[in-house]
Amino acid sequence: MSTLEIKDLHVSIDTEQGTKEILKGVTLTIKTGETHAIMGPNGSGKSTLASTIAGHPRYNVTSGSILLDGEDVLEMGVDERARAGLFLAMQYPVEVPGVTMTNFLRTAKTAIDGEAPSLRHWTKDVKAAMENLKIDADFANRNVNEGFSGGEKKRVEILQMELFKPKFAILDETDSGLDVDALKVVSDGVNRASEQNEMGTLLITHYTRILRYIKPDFVHVFVDGRVAEQGGPELADQLEEEGYDRFLVKA
Amino acid sequence: MSETATAMSGEKARIGAPSIAGFTEEGENLSPVNETSSPIGGDAAKAHSHGPAASVPQASRGERPTSYDVEDFPALTGREEDWRFTPLKRLGALHKQAPTGAAPAVAADLSGGATVETAGMDDARVRSAGVPEDRVSALAWNAAAEATIVTVPAGAEGAAATLTIKGDSAEAAAQHLVVVAEPNSSAVVVLDHVGSAVLSQNVEIDVQEGARLTVISLQEWEDTAIHASSQQARIAKDAYFRHVTVSFGGDLVRMTPSARFAGPGAEAEMYGLYFADAGQHLEHRLLVDHAQPNCKSDVLYKGALQGENAHTVWVGDVLIRKNAEGTDSYEANRNLVLTDGTRSDSVPNLEIETGQIEGAGHASTTGRFNDEHLFYLMARGIDEKTARRLVVRGFLNEILQKIEDPQLEERLNETVESELAATEV
Structure with missing residues (x-):
């Protein structure tokens, strides 16, 4: 079993108006096999937490720590974090021209595992995973995310998550822009990965809709860069009825 | 094609755009490389950068003079429209005097019926497809001692010829090559340039009726090579011509490939790849001359640049003449800048003299490596x-x-x- 510990994390970004603090002391512990939902209004710092864990250079950690089984994640490069077992399903996956999905998936898998996957099994795995996520077979020959619709990009993120088998996946608003059918397909993928690989999941979302398909063990409510409240799945139901107003007034 | 073209280019062909006095089609970006010889010089010349005052630009690419006689071309100053990006100082005097050194050795590897021979410059096949468009080309044309002629016989299927052109001298030399693809033949001809040379080259490519010909020109020179190459193709009725140029090596490489349609229903594809390192000057100027109706052309050149003073130039001229109804054409140039200190000039020119076309588009992008x-x-x-x-x-x-x-x-x-x-x- 692995543990991802976030302790009193403070994160700022540089803006034209100067430095702006976005995370103001976030503490959170996730174990493999658990699913944590992070909910909150826009601008509360949810996506900043996701990008900071992945190591996006835009975000500066001013204090606090992130530990993966006691190892200092903040000391690791972006690629090292991925190889250590962290995966970020991005909110806006970029298009990478000239690099085919096939080539990209194999290169990434090789980097993460430290050795090239056996060709025969790999091809079969990719094909099966694509079928599960209802991704058209010809996507394999297309360039990474190039010309994919918003929903297709999200499915391809989940495809990578299933193939790379991370210890912890952070899903940054993977549900946004998905219709109900796509939402089910994507949720099935997340559920498969957490059952089969004992994956820990940090599910970042604005809406409770996805929580009908992915059952969280814990719910954390983000407001203004802090965890304002946490609890079990019942907290999500409460939010669905009441919205975020209660927290905003308090803040 | 036209739909894709429009979507991709983001910039529509300027059909009927008014001509503005003092502006050339290439815009107002004057390269600084030859500026030292400008009568004004320095910043003053740059501020007035809508082309050299010394020469009047032609109204159309189709009006550029052509001749076998050197004397028909005035001495180069470096401010001419088609030379303004080229550092003449590094041209090994190829523009100044006849290059009389021994031409690089040619070794041929043939299959499928292709033949190679040498012939005098008075051979009927010389002058079949090309005519110099500038002084460098004309000097070499007249200095060449002989022509190397590759022939793909009529009806030959899948013929191939690789000419390895190995330079081993720093003496300026001229070389003349002719490729004849006879009717209804199909072949791939590779011109593989290696070693080092100071070479001015004329390549005539005669693509006869119904022939399918690919010519691949590889510039894998050593770092010291200087290479100017005019590669002109004449494409007959219903023929297909693909030209691929790959420039990696050389100190200065200046390729001027052209595809001229001589009959209707023909197709030309011109592709190029270049990779410029520190100090290298790699220039590609091409012409597609739609002088016949119902022809298709597609142009795509891609380049990468890295290192201090790596310089690439791409100028793509596509001319759709009045009688070229039913033309379908597209041209694009994409550059990827990998480090600081490089310069990439990219100029797509599209001239359209008829509205009765299937499509015409152009695009050019030069971008840095994307951090995302x-x-x-x-x-x-x-x-x-x-x-x-x-x-x-x-x-x-x-x-x-x-x-x-x-x-x-x-x-x-x-x-x-x-x-x-x-x-x-």
């Missing part, structure tokens, strides 16, 4: 070096795939790899 691409790939465990290579290789691969020869593709892939290995970014 890098983050995305690295967030999947791929280290930075591999991620960069993946993107550059992918970028250039589109052209390598057009070569359709796995062995050659493999070799060029290795060259790209070694170029990338030299980057410490």
